[in-house]
Amino acid sequence: MTSGAQLGIDIMVPAFGDGALVRETVGSVLAQRDPHWRLTVIDDGVGGGLEAWLTEQGDERVRYLANPTRLGINRNFQRCVDEAAADLVVLLGSDDRLLPDFVGRVRDVAAQCPEAAFIHTGAVVIGDDGQVATTLVDRVKRLTKLPAGAADRERGWQLTGGEPLAASLLGGNWMYFPSVAFRRDPLRRHGFREGYDIVLDLDLYLRILADGGRAVLFTEPGIEYRRHAASLSSATADTGSRFDEERAYFAEAAEMMTAAGWPRAARAARVHWTSRLHAVAKMSALLAARRWRPAGTMLRGAIATKPPARTTGGR
Structure with missing residues (x-):
């Protein structure tokens, strides 16, 4: 030691x-x-x-x-x-x-x-x-x-x-x-x-x-x-790009967890409920401010079952 x-x-x-x-x-x-x-x-x-x-x-x-x-x-x-x-x-x-x-x-x-x-x-x-x-x-x-x-x-x-x-x-x-x-x-x-x-x-x-x-x-x-409010995560949450990244990642994470033999973790990745709830909370605020387009983006992110098309780099 x-x-x-x-x-x-x-x-x-x-x-x-x-x-x-x-x-x-x-x-x-x-x-x-x-x-x-x-x-x-x-x-x-x-x-x-x-x-x-x-x-x-x-x-x-x-x-x-x-x-x-x-x-x-x-x-x-x-x-x-x-x-x-x-x-x-x-x-x-x-x-x-x-x-x-x-x-x-x-x-x-x-x-x-x-x-x-x-x-x-x-x-x-x-x-x-x-x-x-x-x-x-x-x-x-x-x-x-x-x-x-x-x-x-x-x-x-x-x-x-x-x-x-x-x-x-x-x-x-x-x-x-x-x-x-x-x-x-x-x-x-x-x-x-x-x-x-x-x-x-x-x-x-x-x-x-x-x-x-x-x-x-x-x-x-x-x-x-x-x-x-000036943080990166706060700013991207208002535009919806945060949730696009999260949806793409959780789909990949589900595959990673399945490969590791961890079914409960894979299921948590597919559901990613806290990310969906976060999108719903943001959508409500955007609707109140009459920001219809970003609110629609949040709604799609909250109910989507498939990840967005995305190209990521690797190491």
């Missing part, structure tokens, strides 16, 4: 230029009680004063990389994977914040569970103002989350995997991606497939699980996850 003292964490931040929120994110890393981390900010936008500000922090564990041309969310995430070198890798959102004990807790449980391919620490959800927020999406996440037994709750985490975890995630992806610490080897082996921006996290979890990977799930949160 690898000792906790030997494990380091690469915290990778896929950013898009400078701003107050990305500086808050960096500050939360600098404030970690456990010093065994390295921070890399990979800028896919116009950096402004970000590089200079990071240099001013005077911490040799912090580095700044700028993409020579814009890569987009999927490929910038993949560059984060490619640049990581530590045993554990976190892809932290550029508007999220680590809680002060995140690194220490992750390193400790990673040493105890060398078989875990990834560790989900969970999140406190905050709004634009940085205060704790509660949304319908997050209430649904709590309802669909895989429950922990009494012994696991007392210990603070559970080790799980296989079809139960896959089926639970396909019923509703309740994981907060920036709160996940991955082992570098399975993360690099699977990586992010081109063509998916909204479900790239779910796709990664499922491919790792289907390959035999297991996961540690914390019962107490490790990060503050910022949810606001």
